[in-house]
Amino acid sequence: MVHEEVEETAADIAEMEIRGAATIARAAADALRTQAHESEADSPEAFREELRAAARRLHETRPTAVSLPNALRYVLRGMEGDSVVDLRASVVETVEEFEAELDVAQENLGQVGANRLRDGDTVMTHCHSTDALSCVKAALEDGKEISAVVKETRPRKQGHITARQLREWGVDVTLVVDNAARRYLDDVDHVLVGADSIAADGSVVNKIGTSGLAVNARERGVPVMVAAQTLKLHPDTLTGHTVEIEMRDESEVLTESERADIAAGDDPEDPGLTVENPAFDVTPPRYVDAIVTERGQFPPESIVTLMRELYGGGTTEPWAK
Numbered sequence: 558m559v560h561e562e563v564e565e566t567a568a569d570i571a572e573m574e575i576r577g578a579a580t581i582a583r584a585a586a587d588a589l590r591t592q593a594h595e596s597e598a599d600s601p602e603a604f605r606e607e608l609r610a611a612a613r614r615l616h617e618t619r620p621t622a623v624s625l626p627n628a629l630r631y632v633l634r635g636m637e638g639d640s641v642v643d644l645r646a647s648v649v650e651t652v653e654e655f656e657a658e659l660d661v662a663q664e665n666l667g668q669v670g671a672n673r674l675r676d677g678d679t680v681m682t683h684c685h686s687t688d689a690l691s692c693v694k695a696a697l698e699d700g701k702e703i704s705a706v707v708k709e710t711r712p713r714k715q716g717h718i719t720a721r722q723l724r725e726w727g728v729d730v731t732l733v734v735d736n737a738a739r740r741y742l743d744d745v746d747h748v749l750v751g752a753d754s755i756a757a758d759g760s761v762v763n764k765i766g767t768s769g770l771a772v773n774a775r776e777r778g779v780p781v782m783v784a785a786q787t788l789k790l791h792p793d794t795l796t797g798h799t800v801e802i803e804m805r806d807e808s809e810v811l812t813e814s815e816r817a818d819i820a821a822g823d824d825p826e827d828p829g830l831t832v833e834n835p836a837f838d839v840t841p842p843r844y845v846d847a848i849v850t851e852r853g854q855f856p857p858e859s860i861v862t863l864m865r866e867l868y869g870g871g872t873t874e875p876w877a878k
């Protein structure tokens with residue numbers, strides 16, 4: 558019942574072929590449009606259940622980026638009509654509206670973020686964030702010269718994607734391993750990162766290593782700027798829920814032969830070596846100077862007001878059975 562292209566998108570998100578919170582949200586919306594388009598449901602109820610099943614499949618892929626459930630909610634809430642034809646049209650239209658809003662949000666956010674960057678500034682980045690890069694792009698378009706110190710971002714090295722993009726825009730890039738970040742903080746004017754989720758207290762959930770970077774930046778007096786569209790605001794945290802941190806496979810950290818080398822004497826039934834691979838961490842609001850959104854910039858402690866305005870109606874799971 559779930560279309561094979563939806564299955565493929567879900568697998569690509571889980572395997573990180575599709576990654577980054579905003580990109581995941583767009584891919585999920587695209588997949589729901591495909592499901593609607595290709596549906597052979599013979600009744601409105603069957604159509605609705607197909608869309609819910611597709612959303613459930615997409616939802617179970619990765620737990621931390623709230624843009625995914627926020628996108629699924631947006632599309633399913635827009636599904637209306639008494640016939641399959643009308644339901645299909647409403648889904649297609651809602652996905653188009655959602656994606657247009659994503660584009661505008663990222664562009665507007667970029668302009669807000671660019672206002673914080675001065676001509677000649679250097680930013681330090683972590684991971685790869687399209688929201689963060691939109692700030693650099695807008696600053697370049699304003700005629701400012703920007704350079705970057707790009708953290709490699711172990712274990713998946715998403716810093717390479719950031720470096721490639723910045724070089725395409727002509728930005729001078731210094732690529733460093735994560736452990737070198739503190740040494741280079743003295744050379745930069747801003748730490749600029751994205752977010753997978755922002756909690757009601759202003760905590761920022763982003764790629765593992767963000768929190769350590771932010772603490773070091775505070776110690777060095779370098780402002781930390783988080784670029785995050787309002788799609789990254791996590792509505793469940795308004796009611797006290799915490800954000801689940803994804804734990805990924807040990808194979809991202811250690812090859813089989815490396816494991817064999819380290820743990821040669823281990824009993825295979827009861828191995829003494831454990832590898833932990835959390836994908837994200839939580840930066841407390843006191844280490845964040847500004848959260849830059851398409852609605853303007855906010856001190857992290859005040860983000861709850863925006864969250865209430867946008868998501869205060871409480872959350873539902875329209876994909877639930």
Ligand code: RUB
Nearest residue numbers: 576577578579686687688751752764
């Ligand atoms: C990506 C990551 C990015 C945010 C924001 O992690 O932490 O900083 O998702 O990205 P992963 P964007 O590579 O594990 O998905 O601004 O593009 O939404």
